[in-house]
Amino acid sequence: MISSRLSKLSESLRTSGLDALVLNAGPSLVYLTGLHFHLSERPVVALFTADHEPVIILPELEMLKVTGLPYEIKAFSYGENPADWDGVFRKAVTALKLDGKRIGVEPRQMRLLEFRHVKSGAPEVDFPDASDVVSSLRVRKDADEVAAMRKAVKVAQSALEAAIPLIKGGMTEKELASELVIQLLRHGSQSEMPFAPIVSGGQNSANPHASPSDRKIRPGDLLVVDWGAAVDGYVSDLTRTFAVGEVEAEYRKIHQIVLDANAAGRAAGKPGAPSANVDIAARKVIEKAGYGKYFTHRTGHGIGLEGHEDPYMRGDNMQLLEPGMAYTVEPGIYLPGRNGVRIEDNVVITETGAECLSDIPRELRVVG
């Protein structure tokens, strides 16, 4: 699997006019090498070229990770003193004869820490944005990847069902978030999850990016729960909105509108359609109902090894959907200073249309 990904990468490098690709610790490195490192103060960098085995620069104390791999990789290791690191990077980059060449980078992942070390070994190099090179490989999930995402959805759904009976008025958002994480682990999520759950009640629910607070859940609140699991490195990312006891009529109304927008968004995905269509379909429902200005974000984003990746469901994104692409559909309405609703599902494009991986009930359930 790794070998086939590496040879696809070599092809892409040749056609994209890049002499190399440089990656630091993160999902693309996992995808291409199977190697997991944490982003830390010790830089880990891998260099990929079309014609040579990959090169990796890493701390001595991580060397065990690169021994006995089922593919060739050349390792350069460094000790604990940062003053010596530039020298090791220079040696590695020099070995590949990369100075003066074009080395693609992933700006979303690469830090100045790694970048400056690589640059010290290749001061005359041009470092164009090569995000698309790896993304174009990662974006089409194979059957194993979809199977892992399917499991991650199942784990997330079972965890939420186990957490719902625990919700009661007076509980804080943080307490519920913590219970939900416990259920995610009990139901089989990896402990490194894509993101910490969002639990936001009442006026916090009107903030699409709220963090769980010490605010107590209380009757009359809408309660937004945005959560996900990770299985074999692949993530799920779902949202449901609940009513804590009796809620205002307008809140029930916006929930229904978002429900319809979610359905329209899910229905709009198919091979050959631009990603934009998903956003346009969902947004149209909300605009038609007069709440357009309260839907303040794009309709979704790709998911896979990362919680957010290509393709993005934005009205201006002409990237065409292809079989294997997986993404969220998550329209919302946020009434500032009042309450908000979001309903999010995970979809994967098939040969003929789109399959929704998530099926936990979407209607407004009353809790608490």
Add this chain to the structure above:
Amino acid sequence: MISSRLSKLSESLRTSGLDALVLNAGPSLVYLTGLHFHLSERPVVALFTADHEPVIILPELEMLKVTGLPYEIKAFSYGENPADWDGVFRKAVTALKLDGKRIGVEPRQMRLLEFRHVKSGAPEVDFPDASDVVSSLRVRKDADEVAAMRKAVKVAQSALEAAIPLIKGGMTEKELASELVIQLLRHGSQSEMPFAPIVSGGQNSANPHASPSDRKIRPGDLLVVDWGAAVDGYVSDLTRTFAVGEVEAEYRKIHQIVLDANAAGRAAGKPGAPSANVDIAARKVIEKAGYGKYFTHRTGHGIGLEGHEDPYMRGDNMQLLEPGMAYTVEPGIYLPGRNGVRIEDNVVITETGAECLSDIPRELRVVG
């Protein structure tokens, strides 16, 4: 609190000859502004100067986070289309008249994503490494910060005590790691933890940076558990090594050596001593016992808002310890292909010496 930190930063900027400091989402931004953002595909950047209110550039959908703050901050927001972001960054940087000036960066935190957007607004700027500017503020913890770390240690210790009775032969490392996370949450850790626990048994314990695997815990194993909690944003980071049933005599012996090294390292910290002393004291014990070459990493690292931060306990680090500095003492012995031991505590420098925050038993406990 934020205001006093911001005025200390202004002073530091003046004395360090920097015109500004630029931060992206992360712990230093939290420290200086109280603002939490996730690192995502949407860049969040704050610019600090000595004489003006800070400026922040962020997505429109995060604007709620910067309203009603107890200090002045000027916000520039952007929409969902990345093509428009450079323009917003240019406007913000231009407002501060920073082109041609010196803007300090944190290379360990800043990604090329944010860096390139800032640079688009200030192409002629020099971006020196200013890690020390914020670090010198963050490194001396005040009483509230130490109180949070003390709680984070207590939570971690109670969680491990609750997990130990659950350990049994046949359980996988991953299963135990998951149970430990559950106990961390039950005992009051935030769900965003400093790091996922390391649980490594048998020959995996000889890899200081192992990730929990599907390997089953079995009699004869040493079992290294490296775990931590987060409370109010501050972390703990501890390690204990267990014996699963009866273990080889040499394993008991190296455990005792590491125990002695840990004690020596804990005793070596005091105000005015170089950080190096902690490493030297611990390492001497292991070297004297003939295992020096199997202690392959530094003796410790600072902790606080991050799991790894200044000061680093390396034999070549002359940074002087000062009251409020907090760090780990974590010597280890790793016998390649066999088993390993690490014992890690959290220490804070006081006016007169060093206080160890952690006190969960260090001797070789038999489990399983």
